[in-house]
Amino acid sequence: MADKWWKDSVVYQIYPRSFMDSDGDGIGDIPGILSKLDYLKRLGVDVIWLCPVYESPNDDNGYDISDYRSILSEFGTIADWEELLAQIHARGMKLIMDLVVNHSSDEHAWFVESRKSKDNPYRDYYIWRPGADGGEPNDWGSFFSGSAWQYDERTEEYFLHLFSKKQPDLNWENPKLRQDVYDMMAWWLDKGIDGFRMDVINLISKNPALPRVEQGEGWRFGGEHFMNGPRVHEYLQEMNREVLSKYDIMTVGETIGVTPEDAALYVGEERNELNMVFHFELMDVDSGPHGKWDLKPWDLRDIKRIIAKWQTGLEGKGWNSLYLNNHDQPRMLSRFGDDRTYRKESGKMLATLLHTLQGTPYIYQGEELGMTNVRFASIESYKDIETLNMFAEQLAAGRDEADIMNAIYAKGRDNGRTPMQWDGSEHAGFTTGTPWIAVNPNYPDINAEQAVNDPDSIFHYYRQLIALRREHDVTGYSGFRLIGEEDERVFAYVRSRGEESLLVVLNFFGDQAEFRLPEEIGFSRAERLIGNYDPPANLRRALLRPYEAQVYRLFA
Ligand code: ISL
Numbered sequence: 205m206a207d208k209w210w211k212d213s214v215v216y217q218i219y220p221r222s223f224m225d226s227d228g229d230g231i232g233d234i235p236g237i238l239s240k241l242d243y244l245k246r247l248g249v250d251v252i253w254l255c256p257v258y259e260s261p262n263d264d265n266g267y268d269i270s271d272y273r274s275i276l277s278e279f280g281t282i283a284d285w286e287e288l289l290a291q292i293h294a295r296g297m298k299l300i301m302d303l304v305v306n307h308s309s310d311e312h313a314w315f316v317e318s319r320k321s322k323d324n325p326y327r328d329y330y331i332w333r334p335g336a337d338g339g340e341p342n343d344w345g346s347f348f349s350g351s352a353w354q355y356d357e358r359t360e361e362y363f364l365h366l367f368s369k370k371q372p373d374l375n376w377e378n379p380k381l382r383q384d385v386y387d388m389m390a391w392w393l394d395k396g397i398d399g400f401r402m403d404v405i406n407l408i409s410k411n412p413a414l415p416r417v418e419q420g421e422g423w424r425f426g427g428e429h430f431m432n433g434p435r436v437h438e439y440l441q442e443m444n445r446e447v448l449s450k451y452d453i454m455t456v457g458e459t460i461g462v463t464p465e466d467a468a469l470y471v472g473e474e475r476n477e478l479n480m481v482f483h484f485e486l487m488d489v490d491s492g493p494h495g496k497w498d499l500k501p502w503d504l505r506d507i508k509r510i511i512a513k514w515q516t517g518l519e520g521k522g523w524n525s526l527y528l529n530n531h532d533q534p535r536m537l538s539r540f541g542d543d544r545t546y547r548k549e550s551g552k553m554l555a556t557l558l559h560t561l562q563g564t565p566y567i568y569q570g571e572e573l574g575m576t577n578v579r580f581a582s583i584e585s586y587k588d589i590e591t592l593n594m595f596a597e598q599l600a601a602g603r604d605e606a607d608i609m610n611a612i613y614a615k616g617r618d619n620g621r622t623p624m625q626w627d628g629s630e631h632a633g634f635t636t637g638t639p640w641i642a643v644n645p646n647y648p649d650i651n652a653e654q655a656v657n658d659p660d661s662i663f664h665y666y667r668q669l670i671a672l673r674r675e676h677d678v679t680g681y682s683g684f685r686l687i688g689e690e691d692e693r694v695f696a697y698v699r700s701r702g703e704e705s706l707l708v709v710l711n712f713f714g715d716q717a718e719f720r721l722p723e724e725i726g727f728s729r730a731e732r733l734i735g736n737y738d739p740p741a742n743l744r745r746a747l748l749r750p751y752e753a754q755v756y757r758l759f760a
Pocket of ligand 1: 267304403404458496590
């Protein structure tokens with residue numbers, strides 16, 4: 205497969221609202237990010253992905269954009285942003301921006317026009333339908349609870365919103381809308397950015413018939429009618445031709461409900477669409493039949509199967525993106541590791557997994573410190589629209605409040621949105637004012653100052669992993685073979701490059717676990733590359749310690 209800079213890169217995701225506040229208003233901002241660039245350089249990341257910083261009424265923290273070409277004043281000015289880009293480039297790093305074009309804000313000028321009249325030139329920038337049988341046009345439910353349709357009195361029609369009612373879906377069937385989006389993308393690329401992360405990009409093409417999901421009561425997830433829709437590849441190839449292909453950039457699409465087969469159509473190197481996608485299969489591993497709030501314990505064998513499926517499914521076809529958390533997900537350490545007794549060990553073990561697979565690793569802010577989930581005593585402390593809507597809906601439906609709170613503790617998006625913990629001072633050094641969302645009370649123990657000063661910290665382990673990818677060309681290995689597929693405690697695999705292979709052994713639990721290297725994996729010499737304990741005496745037969753991770757290079 206082709207050699208590209210983004211394959212050798214490690215990406216760091218910044219959620220600006222929660223990263224660093226420079227002016228004491230309690231909200232992170234661009235000058236705050238500027239003040240921390242040396243920290244990121246020290247960590248060793250190559251690319252920064254900046255979540256939305258555009259003008260927005262903040263119904264969904266910036267994922268509802270009212271002006272794609274301006275910066276939200278809470279975050280700074282366009283001059284601040286230009287300085288950020290220059291300073292990132294001056295340090296040899298790159299910047300990718302979030303592109304949110306499945307929907308805009310209802311306060312965007314296009315929608316303000318669109319809702320005025322049925323013959324307004326912007327009417328067809330959005331998806332309007334008359335009601336059916338005195339109600340909504342169909343039974344689709346929104347990701348953020350309730351119907352995906354909102355009635356608008358002015359023209360007596362409904363508009364579609366897969367997310368909040370302040371996030372109307374854009375109508376990609378309209379070539380004028382598409383051209384406006386491409387012009388806007390080129391406007392940012394001409395400023396010198398290095399690519400885009402594309403929000404829910406596989407939802408942009410809806411089945412134009414907008415069929416009902418099924419007869420009956422209630423709102424349904426109509427995914428089959430808008431995920432990987434009929435024209436999505438046509439649109440992305442057009443976008444690639446008109447815009448992306450003209451720049452040396454990277455693109456990663458957030459794609460809900462894709463299999464490796466679907467993904468190959470988005471990232472296949474001959475297809476001229478995107479470079480990578482974020483899939484959700486791993487993020488659904490602990491969801492029951494009723495979705496993410498229906499908690500189910502994960503099983504390591506499922507995690508192994510999903511990772512193996514993606515590693516082999518895209519082999520020779522396309523590049524993976526590797527992540528275990530982001531601004532929409534709980535903290536990986538609380539979810540897949542141990543956020544108390546073995547915080548350091550399990551944080552390093554999970555990092556080892558992410559940095560030794562085929563693909564580009566994405567680090568979410570605070571992951572490198574081992575930040576954890578939060579448990580606020582009451583719903584009043586939560587800010588996220590998805591969480592608040594779900595809470596109200598499920599309470600009204602009669603679910604026990606304590607049970608709902610437990611679901612929020614496990615899965616709520618605010619787990620990943622509490623402020624970055626910089627030091628042990630008040631509000632973790634994030635702000636001198638009152639933070640927009642409370643800081644996790646564990647900041648006196650878990651913070652960047654502590655981690656940077658502790659040579660054995662998760663932070664320094666990430667630095668070593670990033671350096672290792674470069675020195676040992678970890679991206680140059682291919683293939684993926686599980687060892688002990690049915691082992692419920694240990695995740696082990698080999699990848700190869702010519703006569704040598706990379707062996708990764710991970711104990712996923714806090715108890716000792718036996719590991720045996722199968723006889724057929726022969727080696728004349730083993731070089732230990734990295735690990736979170738001293739290497740075991742005998743690699744053929746080892747008793748792994750709690751959350752032990754070891755990586756070897758084996759020579760045939
Ligand atoms: O994980 C999810 C499914 O319940 C949602 O939290 C999330 O909305 C979904 O992953 C899509 O995410 C993206 O689009 C949303 C925005 O709220 C998320 O922050 C964004 O990452 C709408 O723009």
